[in-house]
Amino acid sequence: MPRTSRKSSEASFRSTTEADLKRHDAGFLLGLYRDMVRTRALDTRIEALYKQGKLVAGCYSSRGQEGLSVGSTAALRKDDVIGPMIRNLGSMLRHGIPMTMVLRNYLGRANGPTKGRDGSSHFGSLEHNVIAPISMLASLIPVMSGVALSFLMRKEDRVALTWIGDGGSNVGDFHEGLNFAGVLKLPFVLILENNQYAYSTPIEYQTAAKDFACRAEGYGIASSKVEGNDTLAVYEVTKEAVERARGGAGPTLIEARTMRMRGHAIHDDAKYVPQEMFDEWEKKDPIATFAERLRKAKILDDKIAKRIDDEVKAEVEEQTEDAFAQPPADPAHEIDEVYAP
Amino acid sequence: MPRTSRKSSEASFRSTTEADLKRHDAGFLLGLYRDMVRTRALDTRIEALYKQGKLVAGCYSSRGQEGLSVGSTAALRKDDVIGPMIRNLGSMLRHGIPMTMVLRNYLGRANGPTKGRDGSSHFGSLEHNVIAPISMLASLIPVMSGVALSFLMRKEDRVALTWIGDGGSNVGDFHEGLNFAGVLKLPFVLILENNQYAYSTPIEYQTAAKDFACRAEGYGIASSKVEGNDTLAVYEVTKEAVERARGGAGPTLIEARTMRMRGHAIHDDAKYVPQEMFDEWEKKDPIATFAERLRKAKILDDKIAKRIDDEVKAEVEEQTEDAFAQPPADPAHEIDEVYAP
């Protein structure tokens, strides 16, 4: 039996209607669309570069989850701080990270964000208010609580936001970090991307809980559930959470339902996922469905779509070229910066 | 403002009535009473030995929580396995650990259960189906899940039970262990002893959750709440949980409300606890209130009470003497047993 979603009632996952769409500015909506397109274009290019043997190692795709990253990040101010995980390429782009930074890192360039020391999108940039994750899942949750704590201490009205997977949410740090944030009412938002699988492991083997959002109660914090492929709905629930956080009402745990449309990483053919499940979710593709809605609302048409596509294509070309033009990582400086001076 | 309890509705914490009491066999009820008296007597003796400078180091009292340990352990079969924490002296005694074993350990004797290598009630005995804790709180939760896993693998109808404090429940292992047990539907029961404080830290600084039992939902497991000083109620909810576990219906998290009536350890005068709080909880003393109920039900009278007291006194005397008669730990064998042969 192909599984398609969590057991909890369908209705409780928020989605938006055409009326909701109309409440928003066309420019804003087109911006969301554009950033999703940018994300997929870069993702697709990275996959292509992998196949051409150009990357240092493997790559992780966020295909099918672009709306979740872009929609949630769109709810933030630029001075809010994000801690993107491996499937939040869209968050990085939306928060201002130029494509070349990502590409330089995938290519192991000397003046990439990690100088070749780490790979893929595994980097941060304080200039862009982006904290780098480590591979150990859920570690970012206590760390981003600490970022939020710095806002509390300095009386800044900024918010910290990060993401976690259905798998990663079972690591102890999820518990310690959320509980800590709850007791201090920190301006912190955690989005749980329930994309049905953790590597090869389906959610049924991850937890017996009926959903993940209910865990919020155990920390005395707010929660909500949202259709992760409804980009606007993701934006809206995140916006509410961010406002709550900024207003001093504490953290929120948002469960977003979506689907990982590729293998865990490029080497994984995801044969363990029933094809029907991919088929069904393909119909809910966040970009296609959002485009469709924008067209219906007369915000998008062929001409605008083509313009955006062309611009994005040009951006990817230019940024890829830029990345390739950079020098490779330099072993001469290898041991230089283990310590801050 | 002295705090007296969690914010969650009073009614939801189970307690028993006189009718409930009557459903039980008098011998069984007197057994509970007796084991509580034994626990307090041993606890009191250990405190006295400390004051006489006879212990190797400090000691931890479970005064005021005897009913919780005894009542919950009474719900088990002897072949069920417990993982007692530092305030579960009563569980150890009820599960068959002789007093001298505890005393020998407090006195660092060569033929105590740890041969002087560890102290206090920090020991286990496979012969008695008791697993030793480590100091790192909540570590026992995954470990006892593993004990329960062994029952599942071997198709044994045994149950694993352990306890955790309001403080310790915020360690990541609580989350990992309970979630693991939940997904495998393990025969596992966890009793959260909410005794209002973790060392000097009141529960408000431990979590913003309205109670601890609600965390069960996040793992898809059963839960219940009980007045921890109502020994019979503790017995009953534990019994239900144990039967659920034995029947294959998976783990239960039980929150028991009680009060730590001493400092964290003997050196701690607990000045940070409002006196009113001690006063109020003193009235709910599990032994005094249970005795009172037994008397009302004509199960206990002065004569029986005296007989039990005398027997227990004699037991403590004899066991203490026995412990003192043992040789001190012997450094000659110090490095012998780091590894199993």
Added chain:
Amino acid sequence: MSEITYLEAIREGMREEMLRDGNVFCIGEDIGTYGGAFRVTQGFLQEFGRPRILDTPLSESAILGASVGAAIMGLRPVAEMQFADFVANGFNMLVNFAAKAHYRWGAKVPMVVRLPSGGGTRGGPFHATNPEAWFARVPGLKVVCPATVRDAKGLIKSAIRDDNPVLYFEHKFLYRRLKDTLEGEVLVPIGRARVAREGRHVSLITYGSMVYHGMNVALELASEGVEVEVIDLRSLVPLDEETVLESVRKTNRVVVCHEDTKTGGFGGEIAARIAEKAFEHLDAPVRRLGAKDTPVPHAPQLEDAFAPQPADIKKALLETVAY
């Protein structure tokens, strides 16, 4: 008899023990349906079924903690860390629970933790470390690091039969690179080093991936007239000190080498023991070789500059011989 790889040898060893002893079971992330990130347990789910092959939630501390509990009850869990690096998340269970149980209260903890470790595969800071020294310093744990196909099989079997917690570091670089033909029951005792190559000019004390590189270098040097004795420790705890000292007493010159970072790596322990116990036999300083004291870098040219390369080993050996 056909050739099998180092990786297949681990699988074979586990499978044989699973068949031999019903108490043995496997536990870890993605080890069932997927057969493990490196496919070490491929086919096991089909053969042994659930729960003996147990796909777990993403929870290292639960995996290790549950293994401790099951082991105390007499089962023999073989836990897989998806990468050795992730053991940092379940560290406490090993160093405090598993390691101290027997000493404290006589409880046996017959569990194995498999840790795919090491670099050379561009894994970067979190997928390429060699964390064995964290554990080799913990009384109560045993630590083995197989470097050959035979030892991969023989040590996993011995680890499973051991009544103590054994950390089994399997090197990712060797997984598919090494091949050998094994016949009959292969059991390799824990705590016994192997003279991988005899020589008289200098001893190379090493383990893990550096045995592979060291043997190649020794071969090359032999053609240049320098006879290197290569000692493959195989087991760090217990350490076969006598085989090490014997070699040093014979060659009077020694290089200690590992892929782990140099400062605080287990090579310090080995060098210190040699310096103390074979002082009179040393004609040259005990030379130590390890990776640079940085996290493991990702880009190939950086990783190669980070970890000891054959050329570095050769240079150290020649300098020690020439001293």
Added chain:
Amino acid sequence: MSEITYLEAIREGMREEMLRDGNVFCIGEDIGTYGGAFRVTQGFLQEFGRPRILDTPLSESAILGASVGAAIMGLRPVAEMQFADFVANGFNMLVNFAAKAHYRWGAKVPMVVRLPSGGGTRGGPFHATNPEAWFARVPGLKVVCPATVRDAKGLIKSAIRDDNPVLYFEHKFLYRRLKDTLEGEVLVPIGRARVAREGRHVSLITYGSMVYHGMNVALELASEGVEVEVIDLRSLVPLDEETVLESVRKTNRVVVCHEDTKTGGFGGEIAARIAEKAFEHLDAPVRRLGAKDTPVPHAPQLEDAFAPQPADIKKALLETVAY
């Protein structure tokens, strides 16, 4: 100027830095109302209030993780582990997040972790360990182990001002045992060892509680005509190798000693460096002294047999001199 204890010196150092820099804050279990399990932060809540003095839930990984996050944002957290032993529960945050951030992406992590460690107080297997070697092998972390009242104060202040994660091991045995009078601004640079006593017959390289015992032994031996040079490392990372080597070049004989268990303790690293870099200067084997390779036992007679005692140090020094 009145005398203060080692413990008070830590408190004074922290307090001065709290007053000097509004970015400094304290975080840990029971550090506010209670003033910490050992009362190091006594009075801080009254003086600095919440949230600068932050009583946390019982969650080591959250304490350390939140410290990392706050530090990356430019604050300067001083996190307390109630006992050093409990750092095992937040291990990953230190070795993977804090240690690697600057190398990976240039983020400074100016945090201090205070770790009340060591034995002599009958703490047993979980309240008396010396876990410094786990961290001294992790590139990106700094590790200091003050052994005097002056260094307790001077190093906590330097640690707080350092832009890297610094693990500050404060020894429980020394807390109230050491007293001294300090005047003026006390700042002790991280990475510089201290010649605690000059001598010419043998060098004792040590740190932490063993400095205390070592100095007593040295005094005793002086009256017997043996002049011991005592080097108090103070900082394990960065290690002041030059001061160590200089002493060895002068005395030609050396004992390395720590309270931590011997196998895999940091003494191996030090001995290995001496053996490699001062080979020509050694008139005797580098002698190593550490605790027995067992968990820390609880009962007094066991703990005393476990950890190096003054008599053991004396014996090792005399044997090394007599070699």
